[in-house]
Every structure is written in C-alpha cells, then in structure tokens.
Amino acid sequence: MQHRRPRLSKKAKVLAAASVALTALAGVTVAQAGETSRKCGAFDTVTLGKYYVNNNLWGQDKATGSQCVWDNSQSGSTISWGTSFGWANNSKGTDADVKSYASTVLGWHWGWKVDKATTGLPIRVGDRKPVKTAWDFTLSSNPGTLDVAYDLWLHAKNTADWADQPTDEIMIWLNQQGGAGPLGTKYGSVSLDGAMWDIYQGNIGWNVYSFVRQASTTKATLNIDDFTQALVRRKLLSNDKYLSGIESGTEVFKGSGRLDTKAYSVDIG
Numbered sequence: 001m002q003h004r005r006p007r008l009s010k011k012a013k014v015l016a017a018a019s020v021a022l023t024a025l026a027g028v029t030v031a032q033a034g035e036t037s038r039k040c041g042a043f044d045t046v047t048l049g050k051y052y053v054n055n056n057l058w059g060q061d062k063a064t065g066s067q068c069v070w071d072n073s074q075s076g077s078t079i080s081w082g083t084s085f086g087w088a089n090n091s092k093g094t095d096a097d098v099k100s101y102a103s104t105v106l107g108w109h110w111g112w113k114v115d116k117a118t119t120g121l122p123i124r125v126g127d128r129k130p131v132k133t134a135w136d137f138t139l140s141s142n143p144g145t146l147d148v149a150y151d152l153w154l155h156a157k158n159t160a161d162w163a164d165q166p167t168d169e170i171m172i173w174l175n176q177q178g179g180a181g182p183l184g185t186k187y188g189s190v191s192l193d194g195a196m197w198d199i200y201q202g203n204i205g206w207n208v209y210s211f212v213r214q215a216s217t218t219k220a221t222l223n224i225d226d227f228t229q230a231l232v233r234r235k236l237l238s239n240d241k242y243l244s245g246i247e248s249g250t251e252v253f254k255g256s257g258r259l260d261t262k263a264y265s266v267d268i269g
Contacts, residue, residue: 040068048079050118051266054109055083056101056249062093067100067252078265079104083249086256087144095145095179095254102259103249106266108153111162120268121246122158125232126239131224133266135174135248137259138218144255145178152224153245154237160244168207168237172197172227175216180253182210189214190230193222201236209236 037046042057048071055069065087072080083102089095105113107121123129137148150172155164171182184202191197192211200210209231213220224246231237246266250259 036071036073038068038070040066044069045113046071046081047114048074048081048104050077050114050120051079051104051106052113053081054101054103054105054247054249056103057099058101059093059097059099060087062090062097063087063099063254064090065099065256067102069102076265077267078263080261080263082258082260084258085250085252087252087254089254098251098253101151101247101249101251103151103247104261104264106246108155108160108245109247122155122160122242122244123268124158124239125154125228125237125241125243128225128229129269131243131246131266131268132221133224133246133248134221134263135261136219136263137261139175139177139259140257142255143177143252143257143259145180145253146250146255146257147173147177147180147182148175148218148250148259149173149248150222150224151245151247151249152228152243153247154241155244156241158242158244160242166206166244168209168241170227170231170237171208171210172222173210173212174220175218176212177216178253178255180251182212183208184210187234187236192226192230193220195220199230207236 039046039055044055046053053069067085069083087099107119152170153166154168156167182200184200187199187201189198196214197211202208211227232239
C-alpha cells in the first residue's frame with residue numbers, strides 16, 4: 001500500500017541515466033559493522049523503544065533496485081540507525097518519482113505500531129507543547145537524487161487510526177541532493193531555529209507544507225512547535241489540529257548510497 005506520494009524534482013533531468021549505474025547494489029544486502037538487526041523486505045520494521053524504523057518501499061514498482069534498514073543502538077529517547085539503497089528507474093518510473101522513504105516513525109503512520117501512551121502523541125497544535133528533536137547524520141558521497149527530511153502527520157481529531165486520512169502534512173527538509181525539490185509552489189520564506197527556510201504549499205487530497213532549508217545540513221536541533229506555529233501565524237494551519245505522527249528519513253528518487261544516523265531523538269513536552 002502506498003502511504004506516501006510522488007514529489008516533483010526541480011531538475012527532473014539533472015542526472016543522466018548513464019550516471020546512475022548501480023555499482024553498489026550488491027552492497028545493499030551486506031551487513032556493516034555495528035548493525036544489530038538488518039531488514040530488507042518492503043515495509044519491514046525494527047522497533048527501538050517508542051520509535052520504529054520502517055523500510056518504506058512505497059514506490060519500488062517504478063524502480064529497479066533494493067533498500068535495507070538497520071538499527072545500531074538505543075539509549076533512552078536517543079537512537080542510532082541507518083539505511084542503504086540503490087534505485088534506478090524502470091519503464092514506469094521517472095526522476096520525479098520517489099522510490100522509497102526509509103524512516104523512523106514516532107506515533108501515527110497510517111495506524112499505530114507502538115502503544116500510544118509510549119509515544120506521547122497526539123498533541124494539540126494550540127497547546128504549544130515543545131517538541132524538541134535533534135538529528136545528526138551522514139550521507140555517502142554522490143548518493144543521487146534525494147532529500148533527508150522530517151515528515152509530520154496531522155489530523156482533525158486525537159483518535160486517528162489506520163483508516164483516518166490526515167488533514168495536513170508538514171515536511172522539514174534538512175538536506176537535498178541531485179536537484180530534488182518539494183511538492184507544490186513556493187509560498188515564502190521564514191527564519192526558524194537558526195536557519196532560513198523556503199515554504200512550499202501543495203495539496204494531494206490533504207494539505208502539504210514543506211520547509212526546505214536554504215543551506216543543506218547534516219545536523220540540526222529543532223522545536224517542531226516553531227514550524228507548526230509558523231503556519232498558524234500565516235493562517236495555513238489551525239491550532240485545533242492534532243500532531244499525530246513524526247517521521248524522519250530519506251526520500252530517494254534515484255541513485256545509490258547510504259544514510260547513517262549517528263544520533264536522533266524526539267522529546268515531547
């Protein structure tokens with residue numbers, strides 16, 4: 001089941017087909033030092049306390065290749081994990097199609113895998129609870145076309161389950177490579193948490209807002225409340241909405257590489 005959707009690349013032709021020979025595909029299935037549990041099947045998961053790592057291969061039907069995820073460690077609310085991938089377009093795929101989104105999940109992701117009481121979600125946007133998150137990661141060199149981003153899910157009620165479509169989705173792009181770009185059109189720019197961000201607005205049956213960091217980074221400390229309130233101030237989001245799920249990972253359009261998260265945490269309240 002596809003739980004995510006395609007996003008358009010700003011430079012759909014940025015990588016010529018010949019430049020994306022998947023020389024690392026064989027390595028995708030080889031364990032690396034420090035890995036605890038490696039999963040390579042579609043939607044395989046690894047639970048890490050209140051989080052789980054999801055090998056989300058929702059766009060694999062438009063690609064040739066594979067992807068794996070693994071966990072390294074957990075200490076309290078801080079986890080370490082990684083993913084390796086190698087994707088090339090098949091006859092159905094283009095550079096504008098996201099092939100996979102290996103990611104950690106906290107809370108709702110088209111249902112609940114970890115007990116709600118453990119996750120601390122959902123929370124009402126207007127209650128202004130701080131949602132502090134830190135992420136320190138590395139990307140392999142020349143990984144292709146991708147972004148590294150948070151993905152936040154919001155609902156109109158605090159009882160959302162697997163069948164409840166979100167009303168709003170907020171992405172926070174920390175890093176973009178190979179011409180990857182967000183859904184929709186540019187709305188404006190804003191300074192938040194020590195960086196400048198471009199805001200994009202789109203709709204795919206629910207509202208999609210993307211904050212794209214103007215200078216890509218591999219390390220960030222954010223308060224999610226700052227981003228939701230930036231939308232509230234612009235009358236794009238209601239304080240009555242509930243933040244139900246927080247994901248973090250890499251959307252891969254095309255290419256071979258790996259993402260290693262050295263430390264990631266989300267602390268609510």
